[in-house]
Amino acid sequence: MNAVAAELNTLLADYQVHYQKLRNYHWNVRGPLFFGLHVKFEELYTTAALRVDALAERVLALGGAPLSTLAGQLARARLVEDEGRPDAQGMVANTLADLEALNASLRAASAHAAGAGDDTTVNLLQPFIDEQEQTAWMLRAFLG
Numbered sequence: 001m002n003a004v005a006a007e008l009n010t011l012l013a014d015y016q017v018h019y020q021k022l023r024n025y026h027w028n029v030r031g032p033l034f035f036g037l038h039v040k041f042e043e044l045y046t047t048a049a050l051r052v053d054a055l056a057e058r059v060l061a062l063g064g065a066p067l068s069t070l071a072g073q074l075a076r077a078r079l080v081e082d083e084g085r086p087d088a089q090g091m092v093a094n095t096l097a098d099l100e101a102l103n104a105s106l107r108a109a110s111a112h113a114a115g116a117g118d119d120t121t122v123n124l125l126q127p128f129i130d131e132q133e134q135t136a137w138m139l140r141a142f143l144g
């Protein structure tokens with residue numbers, strides 16, 4: 001498979017783990033911050049699901065095969081699932097760490113795509129980076 005497509009598949013796998021962690025947090029957040037965070041986590045997992053789809057379809061456009069099973073995605077992902085029960089602040093801190101890791105991975109993938117002359121992939125990834133930079137700032141502000 002095209003090296004850019006392979007890297008996009010790894011990103012896809014990371015976003016699937018990110019998505020499921022956000023669903024976990026949406027369901028299990030407790031305490032006085034519930035109402036705000038329940039909604040915020042839903043907003044973030046909805047965005048993550050759209051990114052999984054966009055990445056899969058770019059892999060296909062590049063002639064590759066998107067990682068389409070949970071087992072395959074978990075085996076490939078660099079992000080790790082949350083087996084614990086963090087409190088609300090911990091959920092936000094973990095989400096921030098995942099977004100920062102995703103942005104580092106997106107920047108690396110974008111640089112490799114640029115090196116391969118794949119401007120379409122560069123253009124696909126840049127809005128993800130831009131939006132996640134803003135979200136990361138907000139989550140840092142939340143954490144104080």
Ligand SMILES: [Fe+2]
Pocket residue numbers: 026042
């Ligand atoms: Fe819900």
